[in-house]
Amino acid sequence: MPDPLQPVLGGDLPFDATAFEIESRAELDSHLVRDSLAGLTVLGLRLDRHAPDLSQVDVRETLFVGCQLASPEVEIDLIRRGAHLVPPFRSLPYPTHPALLYTPEDLSAGFAESGFAGMYDTVVYQHFLARGGAVPDVREAVAQRLHDAGIDNALGKTLAAWASVHGTAGAIGIMGGHAEPRGSAAFRMAATLARRLAREGRLIVTGGGPGVMEAANLGAYFASRTERELTAAVDMLEPAPDFLDHNPFTAAALAVRAAYPLPAVDLADRLRHGGLALPTWLYGHEPANLFAGQIGKYFSNAVREDSILRLARGGIVFAPGWAGTVQEVFQAATKTFYRTDGPSGAFVFLGVEHWTNLPVVDLLGTLLARSPHGDQSGLIVVTDSLDEAMAALTR
Numbered sequence: 001m002p003d004p005l006q007p008v009l010g011g012d013l014p015f016d017a018t019a020f021e022i023e024s025r026a027e028l029d030s031h032l033v034r035d036s037l038a039g040l041t042v043l044g045l046r047l048d049r050h051a052p053d054l055s056q057v058d059v060r061e062t063l064f065v066g067c068q069l070a071s072p073e074v075e076i077d078l079i080r081r082g083a084h085l086v087p088p089f090r091s092l093p094y095p096t097h098p099a100l101l102y103t104p105e106d107l108s109a110g111f112a113e114s115g116f117a118g119m120y121d122t123v124v125y126q127h128f129l130a131r132g133g134a135v136p137d138v139r140e141a142v143a144q145r146l147h148d149a150g151i152d153n154a155l156g157k158t159l160a161a162w163a164s165v166h167g168t169a170g171a172i173g174i175m176g177g178h179a180e181p182r183g184s185a186a187f188r189m190a191a192t193l194a195r196r197l198a199r200e201g202r203l204i205v206t207g208g209g210p211g212v213m214e215a216a217n218l219g220a221y222f223a224s225r226t227e228r229e230l231t232a233a234v235d236m237l238e239p240a241p242d243f244l245d246h247n248p249f250t251a252a253a254l255a256v257r258a259a260y261p262l263p264a265v266d267l268a269d270r271l272r273h274g275g276l277a278l279p280t281w282l283y284g285h286e287p288a289n290l291f292a293g294q295i296g297k298y299f300s301n302a303v304r305e306d307s308i309l310r311l312a313r314g315g316i317v318f319a320p321g322w323a324g325t326v327q328e329v330f331q332a333a334t335k336t337f338y339r340t341d342g343p344s345g346a347f348v349f350l351g352v353e354h355w356t357n358l359p360v361v362d363l364l365g366t367l368l369a370r371s372p373h374g375d376q377s378g379l380i381v382v383t384d385s386l387d388e389a390m391a392a393l394t395r
Contacts, residue, residue: 021153023099028052037062037083043150044088044097059083065146066097089143094124096143097150101158102297103270104290108254116246116287121297125284128299134282144299151296155307158276158294161268162203170314170345171203171276172393175328176212177321178286182252183238187215188231189350190319193386194219194275195230200394203271205311207304208279208289208297210243212319214253217291220275224263233260243287253290270294276311280304309335315345315393320354333364336379337371346392349382356382 022028022042029052031037036058044066051070060082068088069075075085089096107121116122131140174194180186194204194216204220206213218237222230233256240252262273270293277292282301289295298304309316309332316332318325329347336344347364349355361382368376381392 032057041065042067043153044095044099054078066095066150086146089139092143093120093127094147095150096146098147098154099150100267101151101154102295103267104257104274104288104292104295107288107295107297108250108290111250111254116250119250119288121284121288125281128281128284134301148298148300148303151298152303152307155296158268158271159311162271165269166201166203166272171205171311172197172314172345173205173308173312173316173332174212174216174319175207175316175321175325176215176319176350177325178207178209178211178213178283179243180211180215180320181241182214183234183241186212186320186351188234189386190215190317191219191222191230191234192227193317193350193389195222195227196386196390197393198223198272198275200390202314202393203311204275205308206275206277206289206292207308208277208292208295209283209286210249210289212321213277214289214291215319216317217274217277217289218256220293221262221273221291222260223273225260229260244285246287250287250290253287257290267294278304278308305331310341313342313344315348317348317350317389317393318355320351322358326358326360329360329364333367336376337368337373339371339373344376344379347380348389348392349380350384350389352382352384 020040022031022040023044025045028042028045031040032052035056038058038060039062041063042065046068048068048070054074055077059078062083063086064078064083065086066088079085107119109120110118110123131137136144174190176186176190190212198204198220204216206216218233219230222233236256236259237252240248243249262270265273272293274291274293277289277295278298279289279295280298280301282299296307305328309328318329332347335341349361355361361380365377365380368379381388383389
């Protein structure tokens, strides 16, 4: 069977895209000894500190994105000699080219001093709203697209690092209602299933919001701990169930992290302890999911939605949810129907009663049975059993 992560990791590309990108001073210095940056892209470096001498370096078609240079004179000289410069947009509260994915610590920075309103995540969201939300002005749109391109780039490298350690056993998406309260049966079921999948080496991928998404990242966060400890953590979260009650909701999550700190792992291995979350500032009124190992937060919800489903080729779990979850069901089905991103894992619908009352499964089965790649309807599993879900997702 083909590796589900292969299309994501770029295994079919004829070249190593990262060989053309410079993201650290050490990488830059290794090129400067050859006096050439021609055709390369330099991303987000502080070149105003201990400024390198670029006056004799070949910079034809070199692209400097979000770099801070020593002076306007240096910038003018580079442009005259054939370089292209995209400025860092210093007035923005977010980087125009993040080199790494976010962590929960990044997004919650400022909460201890100023509460939810002062968190980095909230500050960026308020800026997003002030600049037009989903329809920003041209300058803001360019900055947001650069940011999201940086997240795309960091995501690819993060997944490659994951695969180098854990292999490509498969990424599994867990979807469901963002308003599912902490402590509910659906919340606990999603957390327990995610923990079991993470212990089997599966990469948990969610949309990074509250509800079922938080439950899934929470379960993966407890991959190296006992199920009893996971239950105790959910019990700690339960008194703050409503994500719109921002301060107690976020405080409860941080309290769980403090009570059950991550084991000592480096950044590349954090995905095993919390999985991956891909949220969006389009829904920035929702508190950050603080249990994911790493977070690719996007401005573009369309890119974010496609990325989640593109990654989740090892199977997708649909816990109870409504409009947003149903939308994801059929987005995923379209990818499976056409095999847009390769073969698909199981479609596991958790909650027989919910998915009987919301009869998308019948329509989905009819659709997948007519796939040009053969009948795919056998991928559908509707169950209340975690054992049956595990069997479908790990076979």
